[in-house]
Amino acid sequence: MSDNTTSSNKSLLNDAGTRAIIFQVVLLAVVVFVSYYLFSNLQANLANQGISTGFEFLNQPAGFPVLIHLIEYTEADTYGRAFIVALINTIVISLMGIILATVIGVVMGLARLSNNWLVARLATVYVETLRNIPLLLQMFFWYFAVLATLPIPKNSIIFGDFFLNKRGIYSPNPLFQEGFGFVIAGFVISIIASIALIVWAKRRQTITGLWFPAYWASLGLIVVITFLALAISGFPIEFDLPQKSRFNVTGGMVLPPEFVAVLVALSTYTGAFIAEIVRAGILSVNWGQTEAARSLGLKDSLTQRLIVLPQALRVIIPPLTSQFLNLAKNSSLGAAIAYPELVAVVMGTTLNQTGQAIENIGLCMLVYGTLSLTISIFMNWYNKKMSLTER
Amino acid sequence: MKSNVGKLISTAAVALTVSAGATAGTLDDVKAKGFIQCGVSQGVPGFSNADSNGNWTGIDVDACRAAAAAVFGDAQKVKFTPLSAKERFTALQSGEIDVLSRNTTWTYTRDTSLGLDFTAVNFYDGQGFMVRKDLGVDSALELDGATVCTEQGTTTELNMADFFRKHQLEYVPVVVQKADEALAAYASGRCDVFTTDKSGLAAHRSKLADSSAHVILDETISKEPLGPVVRHGDNQWKDIVTWAMFVQVNAEEMGISSSNVAKIKAETKDPGIRRLLGAEGDMGAQLSLPADWAYNVIAQVGNYGEVFERNVGPSTPVGLPRGINKLWTEGGVMYAPPVR
Numbered sequence: 093m094s095d096n097t098t099s100s101n102k103s104l105l106n107d108a109g110t111r112a113i114i115f116q117v118v119l120l121a122v123v124v125f126v127s128y129y130l131f132s133n134l135q136a137n138l139a140n141q142g143i144s145t146g147f148e149f150l151n152q153p154a155g156f157p158v159l160i161h162l163i164e165y166t167e168a169d170t171y172g173r174a175f176i177v178a179l180i181n182t183i184v185i186s187l188m189g190i191i192l193a194t195v196i197g198v199v200m201g202l203a204r205l206s207n208n209w210l211v212a213r214l215a216t217v218y219v220e221t222l223r224n225i226p227l228l229l230q231m232f233f234w235y236f237a238v239l240a241t242l243p244i245p246k247n248s249i250i251f252g253d254f255f256l257n258k259r260g261i262y263s264p265n266p267l268f269q270e271g272f273g274f275v276i277a278g279f280v281i282s283i284i285a286s287i288a289l290i291v292w293a294k295r296r297q298t299i300t301g302l303w304f305p306a307y308w309a310s311l312g313l314i315v316v317i318t319f320l321a322l323a324i325s326g327f328p329i330e331f332d333l334p335q336k337s338r339f340n341v342t343g344g345m346v347l348p349p350e351f352v353a354v355l356v357a358l359s360t361y362t363g364a365f366i367a368e369i370v371r372a373g374i375l376s377v378n379w380g381q382t383e384a385a386r387s388l389g390l391k392d393s394l395t396q397r398l399i400v401l402p403q404a405l406r407v408i409i410p411p412l413t414s415q416f417l418n419l420a421k422n423s424s425l426g427a428a429i430a431y432p433e434l435v436a437v438v439m440g441t442t443l444n445q446t447g448q449a450i451e452n453i454g455l456c457m458l459v460y461g462t463l464s465l466t467i468s469i470f471m472n473w474y475n476k477k478m479s480l481t482e483r
Numbered sequence: 484m485k486s487n488v489g490k491l492i493s494t495a496a497v498a499l500t501v502s503a504g505a506t507a508g509t510l511d512d513v514k515a516k517g518f519i520q521c522g523v524s525q526g527v528p529g530f531s532n533a534d535s536n537g538n539w540t541g542i543d544v545d546a547c548r549a550a551a552a553a554v555f556g557d558a559q560k561v562k563f564t565p566l567s568a569k570e571r572f573t574a575l576q577s578g579e580i581d582v583l584s585r586n587t588t589w590t591y592t593r594d595t596s597l598g599l600d601f602t603a604v605n606f607y608d609g610q611g612f613m614v615r616k617d618l619g620v621d622s623a624l625e626l627d628g629a630t631v632c633t634e635q636g637t638t639t640e641l642n643m644a645d646f647f648r649k650h651q652l653e654y655v656p657v658v659v660q661k662a663d664e665a666l667a668a669y670a671s672g673r674c675d676v677f678t679t680d681k682s683g684l685a686a687h688r689s690k691l692a693d694s695s696a697h698v699i700l701d702e703t704i705s706k707e708p709l710g711p712v713v714r715h716g717d718n719q720w721k722d723i724v725t726w727a728m729f730v731q732v733n734a735e736e737m738g739i740s741s742s743n744v745a746k747i748k749a750e751t752k753d754p755g756i757r758r759l760l761g762a763e764g765d766m767g768a769q770l771s772l773p774a775d776w777a778y779n780v781i782a783q784v785g786n787y788g789e790v791f792e793r794n795v796g797p798s799t800p801v802g803l804p805r806g807i808n809k810l811w812t813e814g815g816v817m818y819a820p821p822v823r
Binding site: 138140141142143144155156157158159167168235236239240244258259337339340342349350427428429430432436439440441443444445446447449 | 665
């Protein structure tokens, strides 16, 4: 090697930018190599042991029943469809849990700040009890303790057409008859009209300063128009009523105790954490803000809604996102008490029937990853929307 | 710099190669560690159940003890891993356990696609239903509209679905992750029916507080041959586990039991029995075992009849009749190939 090339080599190696690129390339190569190696190693080992691989099993008939299915499902359907059923169950319990936990959390958070001694103490007891007991125990409590106290189907508690017993809550099942499309159309139209009304009211307030109760008015609009549509089309709904049979109550719509237990456990547990987040958020807003609003002559309710809450939300949203993510992932504990969500159906039954651990666990990880990322993206967008905009 | 990276890559590659494929040679692994790691249930009385001191007993436990007696001459050299139904195959595939002896049904799919081999059948079972007596149900065909509790990850789940479909009966399945919680759900009244293998029903019924208030229906809706399982591809280990079981059945047929085996070995002139007990020939060498391995199995664990009576027989809390698990000479289906 000549002197010339050595010196140019040296200067190139000493260049921070070039070095950074070299390191990145080397690291990438190592990562790709190791992943490829692990993957081919896995493939070879599975083949050696005679364990089948691949996702063909998703097209095979599953043969097992699923307790709760929101789409049509029978034992003759495929593992793929069972997966979809379980996925829907997971999403439903997560979304309902998030909504319920938020409501409970906000109410309890405000209650802890209440001037009423009893209300504040009760809220404190709720928060401290529920967030200090493992969630799985709470699920068992709601499932077994509640099951034990409810009557057997023969002695159901009956309110009109509603039955309550160990098998769940039975209610009339609405069957939509011909002409129901008209009602749906009426409902959609009323919603569009409400949005237009709210936009108009806002614009008018900006220009003239005059206020119009647009939210109450639109609620009325929706109720009235939908009811009118129902009346005009002659109430095209019939109800399938629950009735007692030899073992059970049959017919109607059932809310099984597994679903109720998981939902209650998830939302009360996460609600306790959310309560603390809400309390912290509200306390973080300087008292001076409230005083300033009052001196401007704003009512107390408006002070809360327009001054305190928007500022508190900036503190609340990021930790709230974590709680939502926790709730979605904790829904997998439902497997322990027979709620047929993803872990129960895919990592339980499907894995056991097919023996393909890697594919099934991979599927579950992919779903939870996607679900969590979706919640994250939505909450980040909301956070940005609520964050301080400087004018 | 570059050479360092090269070194790093090659070291990593070497490190990873070592972990690749180590399926054969379970016997050597077992001998090296000094005990057999045996996968059992989390508590099915009569099959595999731990007492308050952590001592395991049961038919499935004895299958592992027999293998330990054959390999080490000491039936106590077994460690147990309690597994749920859904964990069991992964535990065996991954090498966490050496033998899976957890009332596991031998089926086509499990034998062919899970990377596992079934060895022998130590209990012929069939699925049944348990209901409360006060329900007044006499036949499984009356179960239309019933709610059924069962454990997840078993053949039970599929048999139940097939049975109700075949007879066009409506039912509500409640599938719980662990057997104990499935039983608790049944006991609390969540379900009308509890279903699993009949032996399991008897075992679980003995755990219920009001066990006499429950009845096991006569119908048997499936064939459930239960037995120990090993990893596919290790024929030597499979042979050991299989023949440890066959020896027990042959011993019962020949009238050899744990109480008389020492006397028979010393006195008998029968060449078949002398071969079996290691008094002549070298039956052990073919399996890389001591010559008296079969003697150890019979002396320490007993023959099949003893194992059955001790764990699940009529005198135990489980109280199962011998039924089809009698020897073939007595009208049952227990039949082992000859030791020659």
